[in-house]
Amino acid sequence: MSATVDPAMVTGQIHFDSHVHTVTDQACRLVNALTPGHDGTRPVEPPPEGQRAQIVHDLLARPDYDPRVDESAADGMVTLAESLRVVFQAAASDDLDTAATTVNGLLREMGSVPQLDRARGGGWTLHFHGREPGLVVGWGAGIAAGLALAIGSDLAGRLGVCQAAPCDRVYVDTSKNAGRRFCSTRCQSRVKAAAHRARQR
Numbered sequence: 001m002s003a004t005v006d007p008a009m010v011t012g013q014i015h016f017d018s019h020v021h022t023v024t025d026q027a028c029r030l031v032n033a034l035t036p037g038h039d040g041t042r043p044v045e046p047p048p049e050g051q052r053a054q055i056v057h058d059l060l061a062r063p064d065y066d067p068r069v070d071e072s073a074a075d076g077m078v079t080l081a082e083s084l085r086v087v088f089q090a091a092a093s094d095d096l097d098t099a100a101t102t103v104n105g106l107l108r109e110m111g112s113v114p115q116l117d118r119a120r121g122g123g124w125t126l127h128f129h130g131r132e133p134g135l136v137v138g139w140g141a142g143i144a145a146g147l148a149l150a151i152g153s154d155l156a157g158r159l160g161v162c163q164a165a166p167c168d169r170v171y172v173d174t175s176k177n178a179g180r181r182f183c184s185t186r187c188q189s190r191v192k193a194a195a196h197r198a199r200q201r
Contacts, residue, residue: 020146020149020150021172021174022146023139023142023143023145023146023147024143024146024147024150024159024172025172026059026060026139026143027084027087027088027143027146027147027170028088028169028170028171028172029059030059030077030080030081030084030143031081031084031085031088031169031170032044032169032170032183033047033055033059033081034046034047034052034055034056034059034077034078034081034082035078035081035082035085037166037167037168037169038166038167038168038169039167039169039183040164040167040184040186040187040190041166041167041190046078047078049071049075050071052071052074052075052077052078053069053070053071053073053074054069055074056069056073056074056077056078057069060135060139067135068135069135073134073135073136076135076136077135077136077139079136080106080136080139080140080143083102083105083106084143084147085170086098086099086102087099087102087103087147087151087159088159088160088161088170089161089170090102091151091156091157091159091160092159092160092161092170094157096151096156099147099151099156099159100151100152103144103147103148103151104148106140106143106144106147107141107144107145107148109140110130110131110137110140110141110144111130111131111132111137111141112128112129112130112141112142112144112145112148113128113129113130113131113141114126114127114128115127115128115129127142128141128142128144128145129141130142147159157173157178158172158173158174158178159172159173160172160173160180160181160183161183162181162182162183162184162187163181163182163191164181164182164183164187164188164190164191167182167183167187169183169184170183171183
C-alpha cells in the first residue's frame with residue numbers, strides 16, 4: 001500500500017479528502033484494534049499471538065483488496081500499530097517533536113520512497129512505496145508518509161485521542177471546525193449524559 005499526495009497539497013491547501021485520509025484512517029483502525037487500553041469503558045487487549053492473522057486481514061481487506069496475512073506479518077502490524085499510537089498520543093497533546101521523531105523513524109525503517117505511478121483514469125500520481133515488497137513495509141511506508149504530510153502541515157491537530165475517559169481510541173478529525181473530541185458518537189453521548197446527570201444533581 002502507498003500514500004498518494006493530493007494535488008491540493010502542493011498549493012498549501014491540504015485537506016483529508018484524498019488517499020492520505022485512507023492511510024490515516026487505516027492507521028486509526030490498526031491502533032484501535034491492535035493496541036491495549038479502553039474502547040469506551042471496555043478494556044481492550046491486543047489479540048494474542050497465533051490469532052492475529054485473521055484479525056489483521058479483516059482490518060485491511062476491502063472489496064478490491066484481499067491481503068495475504070501470515071502470523072509473522074500480523075505480528076509486524078501489531079508492532080507498527082504500537083508506534084502509530086505514540087504518534088497519535090503525541091500529536092493530541094501538542095508534543096509535535098515526539099510525533100515527528102517517531103514518524104521520521106518509521107519513514108527510515110520502511111524506506112518510504114516517492115514515485116510517480118499511473119493514476120486510474122489517466123495521468124500520474126505521487127505515491128510512497130516501501131523499501132521492499134511486503135505487507136508491513138508496504139502499509140508502514142504509506143501510513144508513515146500520510147502522517148508526515150499531516151504533521152508537517154496545519155493538520156497535525158487533527159490527529160486525536162478520545163477524551164471520554166477511560167477511552168483512549170484514536171481518530172482523525174475531518175470536521176470543518178476541527179472540533180472533534182471523541183472517537184465515536186457513543187463516547188460523545190456518554191460524556192453528555194454524565195454532564196447532564198451532574199447538572200441535575
